[in-house]
Amino acid sequence: MHQRRIAAGSGPGSGVALFLGSASRALSAIGALLFVWWAATDGTGLVSSVRFPSPSETWVAWQQILWEGYGSARWHEHVIRSVALVTLGFAASASLGVALGLAMGSSRTIEALVNPAFLFLRPIPPLAWIPLAIVWLGLGDSAKGMVIFVAAFVPSVINSFSGVRQIDAPLLEASAMLDVRGWRYWREVLIPGALPSIFTGLRLSLQASWTTLVAAELVGAVAGLGQILNQGAQDIYTAMILVGMISVASCGWLMTLALGWVERRAMPWRAH
Template sequence: MSSSLSQRLYKRIERFIVPVLLLAGWETFSRSGILPPALLPAPSQVMLAWADWIFSTDGNTQSYSGRWLSDIAASSGRVFAGFLIATVLGVGIGMAIGWSRQVEALIEPTLQTLRPIPPVSWIPLAIIWFGIADKPAIFLVFMGSFFPVLLSTIHGVKTCDRNLLRAGAMTGGTPSKLLRHIVFPAALPSIFSGLRIAIGSAWMLTVTAEMVAVKSGVGYVLWDSYYFLRYDIVIASMVSIGLLGFLSDYVIKYIAGRVLRWQRGSTLQAKEG
């Protein structure tokens, strides 16, 4: 009984073991004096700065004090806007390319030429086209998120079971009905995989854009605090970005789990068989 209880307890805490050990080692190293505390702030110092950034506890972060929610909202809005545009266009164009060889021949060479271009290389043009505001950040998020969604959608459509398509066609299914009722559901697992990759790219590109082309958001705070040698705020910004990316990925996983319940059921049936 005690062994079973200890196993359940271990399963509850196992995901926290490595982070706790890393924090303890980091705290010990920072306080050892090997590096100046200003260059590598201890986790406790970072937490104090982060708390003031969020709650305006003691004003130690000065102009950033109490601004965390507004900075998070600004960055999240840019991520959501660019990611949404990339999702709509990526899924739509990906479905067309995967379904029609004619569309594939017309569009894919151009897209494959654009795909290797790093999204950050678009920054100068984005600033010229859209100025210093939200639009260049949204554009960069779109450029970074579009291709993962596009390629995963094409893959999902092209790997759809041809027997299902034949069966649907034999029962009188039109191309539009086959796309809507067979191909799109079959491609959803691949699409959700692409969305998870895309949301990570979206956060990276938002932070990059905020360092250069925007005057608000978590990325701007990270870069601005670097100039003032506030490395505790720099690290707090990095941790904030990591947590936001984790939560965004969790939301997509949750939605995928709800939408793809049929896949989980079929997998269980296959295992039982």
Template sequence: MTLIAALLLWFVATGPAGWVTPITFPTPAQTWDSFVQICTTGYAGGRLDQHIEQSVKLVLLGFFSATIIGAPLGLWMGCSRRAEAYFNPVFTLIRPIPPLAWIPLAIVWLGLGAAAKVMVIWMAAFVPVVINSYAGVRSIEPQLLEAAEMLGVRGSRFAWEVMIPGALPMIFTGLRLSLQAAWTTLVAGELIGAVRGLGHVLTQGSLDIYPSMILVAMLAVALCGWLMTWALGWLERRAMPWRAKS
């Protein structure tokens, strides 16, 4: 209902009411024409599906690599004082650095190709995964840990049956934050040195003073981010069926 109201307001404000000029913000008709253009003849070096494919590929590479490294590291730091003492100083030093601050260094190291963008996305997605995985372990109820110790649950069995299930809610919170950070950083990374991608469409649209095409790219980013967040939510419900039933 809210979405319908927003679309109606958009139509009225840019059309009959004339509150906003089309130069400032495009009308629905202009946005549709730009959508048809980028889907058929293309824009900024590719069609919309090609731009989306490039952006999604970069996001997934950065997000999954950050998850594969960050989640185990956070769990390890949460359950081992020695690991926390070893890694926390370095992590504390890296954590305050904005992800976009890594762009110049990524370009120096890896050039203007996809690898530099994946590195920047990795830096953005890595921090939330580590923090929330660590917090997930530390949030496990002490009574549960005491019961596991009394029953002799140790080693890999403790990790799979106690630590990971107990930390899963916080881990998925970190994954959602990481996914959001990955998309935000991707768009910023593609503003420089990209030949294809939704960020590149945004850059080219601003250079061409093409508001309706900019809006199409923004809506594409929003839709892709929503779909990936929905998929992550579906995975969360499958991984923690006891929460879905509660």
């Protein structure tokens, strides 16, 4: 009976239902927020548009960047540029970070070799790498990708390492008794046992990627969501700044939903 419930909860229909339920709750929250926003600005005038733009002003700014462009590009060009940078940086850091964390967690020798250097570099804030990245790679996308990689790398390593060390000892003892070794040991014992912690690290890495991207794009970006914020600040264009912030939040939310879908596919037993 338990197996049938797991199988039923892991099908495509269950994933769609979870996605729709999450989207419905998010839309309800957004609707309530929009009403409060309108009431405080256009509705009652309690908040001055100089301090915070009204929905109507923000809509005008959105139309401007959507059709005419702002900050040397139109809205979709800014979004594509930023999403591509985050995706590439996050994918690289997640791949190497998870692999290193699993290796450190499974081998005391690798941990002894790598951990001192990792502990030395870990306290350095990701944004502190921006000047060095510019010196090494210039003002192009490579420098931004490097900073994103550094920001997303640490959570992936730490949580993957912790996931391996938190695997139940009886499971490890049983695998040793059954002589499970090599790739089979990784595929059937280490990776499945560490998956919950790995995905926790990936969510943190994705959040760090977006935070760092916006900061990196504030310096020398030709296009990108950070460029919208930077140009809006220089022009004292609060409505456009809000457009940039909403765009960052929307892109980050959609990528988080996509990561959640991957997580449910990778761990169907935790779908409910």
